Amino acid sequence: MAGGWARRRLAGGSVLCSLVCLLAAAHFATANEARRDAPLPKGKSSFATNPMDRAGLIGQLRAADAQVREGDPVEQPFFSVTGTFVQAGGEDVQVFEYPDTAAADAQSAQVSRDGHTIGRTKMQWIGSPHFYRGGRVIVLYVGDSRNVLQMLEAALGAPFAGPDKPDKPDKPDKQDR
Amino acid sequence: MKTRTRFCLWVVVVGFAFPNLALATHAWGPYHWARTANPFTLSLGDNVSSAWDAYLSEASLDWSQSAVFDSTIVAGSTTPKRCRPKSGRVEVCNAIYGGNGWLGLAQIWIDGGNHITQGTVKLNDTYFNTATYNTPGWRRLVMCQEPGHALGLDHQDENSTNANLGSCMDYTNNPLGPPSNEHPNQHDYEQLDGIYAHVDSYVTLGYKALGAPSLARNRAWRSGQWGRLIRSTHGGLTELYEMDAGDGRHRVFTHVIWAQE
Numbered sequence: 001m002a003g004g005w006a007r008r009r010l011a012g013g014s015v016l017c018s019l020v021c022l023l024a025a026a027h028f029a030t031a032n033e034a035r036r037d038a039p040l041p042k043g044k045s046s047f048a049t050n051p052m053d054r055a056g057l058i059g060q061l062r063a064a065d066a067q068v069r070e071g072d073p074v075e076q077p078f079f080s081v082t083g084t085f086v087q088a089g090g091e092d093v094q095v096f097e098y099p100d101t102a103a104a105d106a107q108s109a110q111v112s113r114d115g116h117t118i119g120r121t122k123m124q125w126i127g128s129p130h131f132y133r134g135g136r137v138i139v140l141y142v143g144d145s146r147n148v149l150q151m152l153e154a155a156l157g158a159p160f161a162g163p164d165k166p167d168k169p170d171k172p173d174k175q176d177r
Numbered sequence: 178m179k180t181r182t183r184f185c186l187w188v189v190v191v192g193f194a195f196p197n198l199a200l201a202t203h204a205w206g207p208y209h210w211a212r213t214a215n216p217f218t219l220s221l222g223d224n225v226s227s228a229w230d231a232y233l234s235e236a237s238l239d240w241s242q243s244a245v246f247d248s249t250i251v252a253g254s255t256t257p258k259r260c261r262p263k264s265g266r267v268e269v270c271n272a273i274y275g276g277n278g279w280l281g282l283a284q285i286w287i288d289g290g291n292h293i294t295q296g297t298v299k300l301n302d303t304y305f306n307t308a309t310y311n312t313p314g315w316r317r318l319v320m321c322q323e324p325g326h327a328l329g330l331d332h333q334d335e336n337s338t339n340a341n342l343g344s345c346m347d348y349t350n351n352p353l354g355p356p357s358n359e360h361p362n363q364h365d366y367e368q369l370d371g372i373y374a375h376v377d378s379y380v381t382l383g384y385k386a387l388g389a390p391s392l393a394r395n396r397a398w399r400s401g402q403w404g405r406l407i408r409s410t411h412g413g414l415t416e417l418y419e420m421d422a423g424d425g426r427h428r429v430f431t432h433v434i435w436a437q438e
Contacts, residue, residue, distance in 0.1 A: 074277055077284065077299070085276075092276065116335055120287065122205070122326045123279040124319055124348075126304055142278030 052135030052156070054084060054097040060155040061088050078118035079107060079138070089148040094140040101136055108133050108160060115161040131161040203346060203364075204372050205331040208285060211292035211377040217246045220383060221324060222268040224253030224260065229271050229300065232313075232320040239321055239345075239360050240328065245373040248324070262286060262295040265383020267327045269320075271300040280304050281319035283326035294381045296327035314352035317359035321345035329372050330365060 050056075061068040071085035074094050080103075083096040098104040108131070110119040115129035123129070125142055130149065132139040134156040141148055153159070210219065225233050233250060241247040253268060255261040260270035262284070285296045300319060304310045322332075322345045330346055337348045343356035344365055352358045 074275060076277055077282065094277070114335060116332065117205075120208070121282060121284045122323075122331075124281040124322060125278055126280055126310075127278070129278065140278065 050135075051101050052137055054086075054095050054137055057095060057134065057137055057139070057155060058086060061086070061151055064151050064154060065089055076140075078110070078121040078123075083140075089145055089151055091141070091143055091145050091148045093148065093152065096138045096140070098136045098138070104133065104136050104138055108138055111138075111161045113161050114163065128163040129161070130159045130163075132156040132159050202371075203331045203333045203368055205285075205326060205329050207291040208287055208293050209291070209329040209372050211288075211290070211379055211381040212373075213376055213378065213380055215245050215373060215376060217373075217382055219246055219248045219328070220251045220266040221248055222253040222255070222263060222266055223250050224255055224257045224268055224270040225300070226257070226271055229316070229320065232316045233269055235317065236320045236324055240324060242361070243366050243369045245369055246328075260297050260299050262297050263383070264295050265381060267296040267298060267324060269298040269300075269324065271302055271305070273303050273306070274299060274301045276303055277301070280310060280315070281323045283323040285327055288381065290377075292377065292381045293327070293329065298323040298327060312352075314357070314359055318345050318349070318352040321360060325361065325365065328369060330368060333364065 058068060058070065065088055067090075068086065068088045071087055071092065074083045074085050076083065076094070076096075079096050081096050081098055083094045085092045086095050087093075096104075096107075098107060111131050112118070115131055116122060116125070127143045130141045130143075130152070132141075132152050139152060139156060141152060210217065221233065221237055223230070223233060237248045237250050251266070253270070254263045254266075255268050255270065257270040257272040258274075260268055260272070262268055280301055282299045282301070283296065284299075285293045288294050300316075300323070305316065309315075325346050332348060333342050333344050333346045335348045337350045341347060341349050341351070341354040341356050341358045342362065342364075343354065343358065344362040345358055345360055346365055347358050349358045
């Protein structure tokens, strides 16, 4: 008798669990649909139809700073394409444009979270490296100008690699050791 | 309860006894040079200008203090600007590489087994020609750090603003410290000992591994009667030693040409 009650209760629990799962799945599906239909955040391109390229990025940066201009080419031994210096906010940022987003994806996947290693290359930077991604471009800014960082973040979102994304866990201040 | 107390005490004791435990490893992934015996010799191709020669010699000597290998300076095989790698060695180059953001850079190439097959070190004179970086401290730090990467070492610490660890594998805004970050420290040597504790079934070095007698020879002479080894060329066949004459004013230089073994 007691065993039958327990089995019925378990069966009831299973049904309830299934119902909850179904409701959750329906909720996520609706939410994702809504997210796809929602307008993109300001300053960002729709990568599916018009992936960000160098010209598009420069256009966006110029909207914030009329003095933005393209400069000389820049070669980095760890990137497969030649980049372009772009002066923004009074500082040089390096813009690397790839043939397609897949190539930019593959290249950015080589960059360590802290930005100190790219593939099998290690750099001693003269300042903090900040790496941004958008469509077909990778942007590298070495420095700490708040103005430049804000301009880049407005155009491309948060950096995918840089000093605020350490590879290693935080260590205690060395003075304590 | 008693057991728990004893365990906690152990943890505290270990914490005090090894304050640098947080730095336990700074190997660059699994990468290392393949060799069939220790110690081995790594050749550094000299493609640097005269402004860098003394720093290259110093870095080579610094890293040779490791128990597992020696480095030796050989004639460069590339142009500094291109700095093309050559199998089995590390080419060291300096040039005006442009305002690309890096002072120095190390690249390694590996085979399918995570073994380093060749490497390059580039020192960017675009910055070293400026007043900020044209100092012995910065030159020593970068010239020491980049070959360290080519040996399979990572940075000990990547925060430039905290106190120095006394290692060139530590990021800093002040290479002189104190402590100075111009040379490797004991932790770097210990890390190399760990990386090269095993041997492989084949060799990716372009220079044959030295046998134990050669290591004994190097170590004995370096710390012995001729003083400090300050230069090694031609794959270690010629060496220059420096020793204080004892009067505090004169130094004795001994140039050694070794017979082929």
